[in-house]
Amino acid sequence: MENAKILVVDDDAKLRDLLSRFLTQQGFSADTLPDARELERKLARNRPDLIVLDVMMPGDDGLAVVRRLRAAGENIPVIMLTARGEDIDRILGLEMGADDYLAKPFNPRELTARIQSVLRRHHATPALSASHTAEEKLAFGEFVLNLGQRELLCDGQAISLTSAEYAVLAVLARHPRRPLTREQLMEMALGKGNGESLDRSIDVHISRLRKALERQDSKTRHIQTVWGYGYVFVPDGTSGE
Known part of the structure; x- marks a missing residue:
C-alpha cells in the first residue's frame, strides 16, 4: 500500500x-x-x-x-x-x-x-474464482460473511476481526466441509509457509474466531477440529467434534 x-x-x-x-x-x-x-x-x-x-x-x-x-x-x-x-x-x-x-x-x-x-x-479483496463475485455473501447460522466488503455480520451487526482472523475465516468458509491442515491455512490465508511456531499461531487465530462465532450458542461449532489433521468449516454447525 x-x-x-x-x-x-x-x-x-x-x-x-x-x-x-x-x-x-x-x-x-x-x-x-x-x-x-x-x-x-x-x-x-x-x-x-x-x-x-x-x-x-x-x-x-x-x-x-x-x-x-x-x-x-x-x-x-x-x-x-x-x-x-x-x-x-x-x-x-x-x-x-x-x-x-x-x-x-x-x-x-x-x-x-x-x-x-x-x-x-x-x-485487498479476496481472490475470486469464476464462480464467485465481489458481492458474494456466505450465510451460516446467524452470521453473514461479506467477501466483497471484508466483514462478518451477526444479525446485521459487524463483528470486529483482525486481518489475519478474517483471512483464515474466509478461506475456511469458502471450502465448507473440506478439512484443511494448519500448513494449508497458513499458506492460503496468510501467505506463510512452514516455520517456527506456525501451528500455535494458527491455533490462536482459530480460538479467537471460535469465540466470535460461538458466543451465543455453545453447542454450535462452525469451526471444528479434525484431530491429527487440522480444521474444517461446517456451515450448519452440526457433525460435532
Whole structure:
C-alpha cells in the first residue's frame, strides 16, 4: 500500500529513529511515539494505517494496549515487536488481537515485508474464482460473511476481526466441509509457509474466531477440529467434534 502511514510505538529512541528513517525510504509515511500514553489521541487526530507496537514498554505494555484497542472494537492492523522472541510473547500478542509479530533483533527489511503483507490482507479483496463475485455473501447460522466488503455480520451487526482472523475465516468458509491442515491455512490465508511456531499461531487465530462465532450458542461449532489433521468449516454447525 503506497504511502501508507505507519506509527511506531517503542521506548527505544534509537530504534524509533532507525525505523522512521528506513520506513520513509521504503515509501511509507512514518511517525513515532515513545509510549502508549498519546496513542488514542494520535488515532483520533492523525490515524495511521498500521501500528508497530513494542511489547515491553513503561506504563501500559503492548499487550495491554492491543487488548484495549480490540475491546473497543478498533480493527487497525497491529504488528507486535517482542524482545525475547519466545513463543509465549508471540502467542499472547495474537491472543490479544495482534495481526502479526516480529522478534527483536530483526532486519528492518523483514519488518517492511511484514507490514506489506498485513496491509495487503487488511485492504485487498479476496481472490475470486469464476464462480464467485465481489458481492458474494456466505450465510451460516446467524452470521453473514461479506467477501466483497471484508466483514462478518451477526444479525446485521459487524463483528470486529483482525486481518489475519478474517483471512483464515474466509478461506475456511469458502471450502465448507473440506478439512484443511494448519500448513494449508497458513499458506492460503496468510501467505506463510512452514516455520517456527506456525501451528500455535494458527491455533490462536482459530480460538479467537471460535469465540466470535460461538458466543451465543455453545453447542454450535462452525469451526471444528479434525484431530491429527487440522480444521474444517461446517456451515450448519452440526457433525460435532
